[in-house]
Amino acid sequence: MSLKDEAAVVGVAVARAEGADAQLAMPDLAIVAANAALADAGLERADVQGFCSPSGVCDHGALASQMGVPEVSFSATLTSGSGGGAGALALAAAAISGGFADVVVTLSRYESAPRSGGTGPNALLRPPPGAAASAYGLSGGPGPDGALSAPAALRSYGAAAALTANAYLHRYGISREHVGRWVVQARANAGEKLSLDDYLAAPLVIDPFSELDAAPGIATSYVAAVVTANVERARDLDQPLVVIAGAATGGSPINGAPWQGPAELVASSGHRDVAADVYGMAGASASDIDVALLADDFSPWVLMQLEDYGFCGVGEGGTFVADGRAVVGGTVAVNTHGGNITDAFARGVTHIDEAVRQLRGTATNQVPDASTALVTGDPGTMPLSAVIMRRA
């Protein structure tokens, strides 16, 4: 028994707020997004029975109350600060499959936090203003274990990610040009022009990352809302039927002990177990995937996941990208909307939205006749996550 084909994605919307409104208090922006996604689905607020989200998006009680949802029969969030929207969507599918609810709204957000301090804009490479040097528990606390790694002076998520990225790049001899070819492709997917020379000329902040390798902090806040419904109910709605064919969350919790464990696992995206689980549930393999929306806070994450999801062999992610196989018309179209590195550290906010648009045939950078899409959550802390959607 599994949740395969039990739930369908029936509505999506992304609400954005810029300028002074970018700090719009939650749950206001979530309500705007949820109502727009319900309209996309042809459903009403009164149809909603459940809410799911990654950690820290908003309080579901306040959301339901202000949104005017009469009764909630399921509410869940992922643990950890990462994992992304894919895992939250997995929770929604589980709720529907398990009979807790027929209609569930999944919310994910990116909260604008423009960086100050004169050291540059990138939110992932640098710690938030005023944050203790101990951010991410890797730099001297809090706590006794953190003190042992204090001499590294890791200040940011980006500094920790750089150690993992370099373990991978060095192990397989993958060059900055390989990674750069992906960044150039991602920019092209987003409709932006960047040359490989420009990429290579960008000053490094934390090897191997320049500003172009990490999802930027921007002055726009986002909430993405995804409405899922029992597949029987979904058949009566207007949108093309997009079912959740497989979902997985978890992974090896080596992140509780950073860089410990088998070298090959440390030098990977950590997604191999999740990949096996999601493919197993969906009865699919890499060759079935038409479009892959891969979590990409940092550019090398895409190469690593191409390997760990079986699109190429381990260590071949660089040449796979450089050979032009990760594009529309190639082996698999990857991050056809550009992804987080062209947009914002958005926890995959836009990845699910893009997957659904591709399967409906309404994406800007459309994969011809796309029928199966993979969406992944961030490498980083457990639980990692992935969802496979299929046009029925």
Place this chain on the structure above:
Amino acid sequence: MGTFEHQPPVTLTDPAADDWTQGFWDAAAEGRLAVTRCSSCGTFRLPPGRFCRACGSQEVTYETLPGTGTVFTCTVVRQPLSAQDAAGFEEYVPAVIDADGAPGARFVSAVVDCAPDDVAPGMKVRVVWDRVSDALSLPYWTPE
């Protein structure tokens, strides 16, 4: 600014030691590199944690290591990451070190007294100590 060239901007003065990490800091104050080892099954573990990940035991012993190792991975911080690091900023090299004598345990620290661009995975290194106070010495690594 630090004891060594390319020393990271570390401000730790109190390691907040508990029963599982005190042994590391006691040895460090004497200039010895020690690692947590499960008293029950012998598994080395870093960070020390409160439980052995292999057998669940909470009993630990501290084993003194030779103080040599190999760079597993590293990075170079090229720009100050926060305003507090800006004054007198020097590039530094966070690194994860496979310690000789403790298979399966990696130290998270930095490589110092070496041009940052010369540090790479596979480099042989040895521990050096920055004596912050009588009670606190911090371990860094430098090429052998």
